[in-house]
Amino acid sequence: MNKPNFILASTSTLFGGQYLEYLRAPITELFKGIDEIVFIPFARPSGISYEDYTAKARAFFSTLNIKVRGLHEFQDMKEAIRSAKGYFTGGGNTFLLVKTLHENALMNLLKENVESGKPYLGCSAGSNIGGVNMKTTNDMPIVYPPSFDTMGLVPFNINPHYLDPQPDLKHNGETRETRIKEFLSQNNLPVVGLREGNWIRKSGDITTVEGEKLTRIFLPDTEPYEVESGTVLSF
Amino acid sequence: MNKPNFILASTSTLFGGQYLEYLRAPITELFKGIDEIVFIPFARPSGISYEDYTAKARAFFSTLNIKVRGLHEFQDMKEAIRSAKGYFTGGGNTFLLVKTLHENALMNLLKENVESGKPYLGCSAGSNIGGVNMKTTNDMPIVYPPSFDTMGLVPFNINPHYLDPQPDLKHNGETRETRIKEFLSQNNLPVVGLREGNWIRKSGDITTVEGEKLTRIFLPDTEPYEVESGTVLSF
Numbered sequence: 001m002n003k004p005n006f007i008l009a010s011t012s013t014l015f016g017g018q019y020l021e022y023l024r025a026p027i028t029e030l031f032k033g034i035d036e037i038v039f040i041p042f043a044r045p046s047g048i049s050y051e052d053y054t055a056k057a058r059a060f061f062s063t064l065n066i067k068v069r070g071l072h073e074f075q076d077m078k079e080a081i082r083s084a085k086g087y088f089t090g091g092g093n094t095f096l097l098v099k100t101l102h103e104n105a106l107m108n109l110l111k112e113n114v115e116s117g118k119p120y121l122g123c124s125a126g127s128n129i130g131g132v133n134m135k136t137t138n139d140m141p142i143v144y145p146p147s148f149d150t151m152g153l154v155p156f157n158i159n160p161h162y163l164d165p166q167p168d169l170k171h172n173g174e175t176r177e178t179r180i181k182e183f184l185s186q187n188n189l190p191v192v193g194l195r196e197g198n199w200i201r202k203s204g205d206i207t208t209v210e211g212e213k214l215t216r217i218f219l220p221d222t223e224p225y226e227v228e229s230g231t232v233l234s235f
Numbered sequence: 236m237n238k239p240n241f242i243l244a245s246t247s248t249l250f251g252g253q254y255l256e257y258l259r260a261p262i263t264e265l266f267k268g269i270d271e272i273v274f275i276p277f278a279r280p281s282g283i284s285y286e287d288y289t290a291k292a293r294a295f296f297s298t299l300n301i302k303v304r305g306l307h308e309f310q311d312m313k314e315a316i317r318s319a320k321g322y323f324t325g326g327g328n329t330f331l332l333v334k335t336l337h338e339n340a341l342m343n344l345l346k347e348n349v350e351s352g353k354p355y356l357g358c359s360a361g362s363n364i365g366g367v368n369m370k371t372t373n374d375m376p377i378v379y380p381p382s383f384d385t386m387g388l389v390p391f392n393i394n395p396h397y398l399d400p401q402p403d404l405k406h407n408g409e410t411r412e413t414r415i416k417e418f419l420s421q422n423n424l425p426v427v428g429l430r431e432g433n434w435i436r437k438s439g440d441i442t443t444v445e446g447e448k449l450t451r452i453f454l455p456d457t458e459p460y461e462v463e464s465g466t467v468l469s470f
Contacts, residue, residue, distance in 0.1 A: 011408075015405040015406060016405070044417075044420075045417075046413055046416060047416060047417055092417075093417050095376075096417075096421070134376065135375070135376050135377050135378070135379075136375060136377075137375070137376065138375070138408060138409075139414070140372070140373070140414040140415070140417065140418055141330075141370050141376060142370050142371075142414075142417050142421045142422065143370070144370075144382070144383045148376060148379045161406065161408035166401075166404070169401070170250040171396065171398060171431060173373060173396035173398065174280070174281075174373075174374070178280075178281055179374070179375040179377075181281060181282060182279075182280075182281060182282055182327075182328050182331075182375065182377050183377040184282075185279070185377075186282075186331070186378050196406060
């Protein structure tokens, strides 16, 4: 059994950038030696169809000479997960993604395959499901999943698209930090606030945070703090 | 049986304002003739205790000569709901609020009492539960409720703290409008995007939207549109 090998990214696309372009180098390294992956389109950002979403992923991966098949294209999705060489789960609505994975009994199967060493790329909602549960997603609960539990590829939760308080915004909705503190009042689990442009990399036994920005760490009963790119996450 | 009489407000507090102050006139009218209400503190904004949250509500209502008792103060919360003269549900985390109400079998009981004509004030999460379900909350899913169904005092959903897209924000998280459109791709139910400072008023058979700003209406298969204060909502 090989060691885990995955990327959990805050976002697929930087502001003003092209889809997955800022991740080109780490994605190339992640999927080295792999010529085909399975794309999981269930999060359906803005309600896009599975076909259109898969085409978007396919367009990027074709530039790396990696073939993409959408998971929805397979008659037997479990067998597709089992026989895949690698995976990419795109962003969108985490509730929709988690509901669809659980209802098709794919969540644990995907987890087992990723833990066996098959490379996995998640962006946004696809990164949320790498955490212990989806309780730190930013998404709207548009559907009711049978469980909030996710893969637990890492022993903490991720808050993708982490956003600092906006002092100029004359609005009384909760800040992201307030929301995460509310999570910590109910859950004893670290949360990694991943700003856009940053990602978590697990290669073998080592988990690091990567990208251009600092990453904000929220631990129970501790003041949040920032870590630099390259920091090993050991909680 | 009296006719429904309630306010579902976007927020408790305007930016730079005092708690409930901008709603002083409509609250006074709503609770006219009532000298005591039950406060439902379960949403616990920022993890505040039930006691502290109730004290905050009590401080405002004392200026109207209305006594406030926290629902958590009662041995028998069902009996407290049944015998109450009016209700106020404060904002905070909608998942926590809905979970606590369902686990204590209080959601339908509260609904029956409000529908019988007892005055009800909701703010933010307390307004979300006046909708058909909580699937258009902005809150983080920090706990897993046994159901997303809420009171359905109105035949639509509410998105409190409705926020227009921020063109200056260099961030690729979904806009509020994108999130609501994702909801509509999965649910056939109108959504009222209530900007801060606005509220829904039902008095007898008439439901209107009130407040200083326009209100954004999202109907299935229809371009979103804006309505003015005083507009009767008939969908």
